[in-house]
Amino acid sequence: MPRVTTNQQLDRHQLLRLLWLEAPVIFSILTPQEQWDLHELSRPNEQLTEAELAEHLAGLRKTKPSLANKVGKTYRVIERVHQTLLEYDVPLSNHLAVSAAIRPLDPRRRMHAVRKPDIPRKSGQKARYISVAPIMKPEIDVHQLSRAFIALMRHQQEEKVGDSASDLPSRSEDDPRAA
Structure with missing residues (x-):
């Protein structure tokens, strides 16, 4: 060749x-x-x-x-x-x-369609398929990566705050501080 x-x-x-x-x-x-x-x-x-x-x-x-x-x-x-x-x-x-x-x-169809089995559907409705195919960037996008890390940290912080709030005893009507 x-x-x-x-x-x-x-x-x-x-x-x-x-x-x-x-x-x-x-x-x-x-x-x-x-x-x-x-x-x-x-x-x-x-x-x-x-x-x-x-x-x-x-x-x-x-x-x-x-x-x-x-x-x-x-x-x-x-x-x-x-x-x-x-x-x-x-x-x-x-x-x-x-x-x-x-x-x-795409004859090779590398990215297989996937259906989430727990999605409620109406009777007779066709299954929904989601295809995912990556587009690779040649260099790391530092700005986008930092945004993802910040979003992850915020999500983890919210979960932590939510968990600790649910651990606290709820105030009842008998508690004078409840008013």
Whole structure:
């Protein structure tokens, strides 16, 4: 199989960058490892010049020679999805339409639909399924992570306060402090 030239790699980078910025949900059809490999090789979250990309790829060829082959297969999946979206004239800015359009395109369907069995339903109502598919970011979003930790701490604090309040004896009508 012929090697991908730097110009072709730049074209791939530009397409992946467009998809990353406009419709990151497309990446959800890939496994987390495929997404991380794609980010490591192509760096779609960064605007790279041809020289910067060539330098980056040269360094990766020395340290991880098989990465380009793995990512090439992954890129073809993304490229097929993009072509299908273009054929059906699905706007990349409409994330719901893109999500609906890519769902049947994932032949591997890694993310299995799950139904919560304890959800009460009306008789004759179809079971509801929830699909979860991660979109891996190449770098940790420190701001978002700190917000999650703060929310977790607040939740734990509220539980602690609620537990300690329920441990206190309730004031009865006989208690003079109740008034």
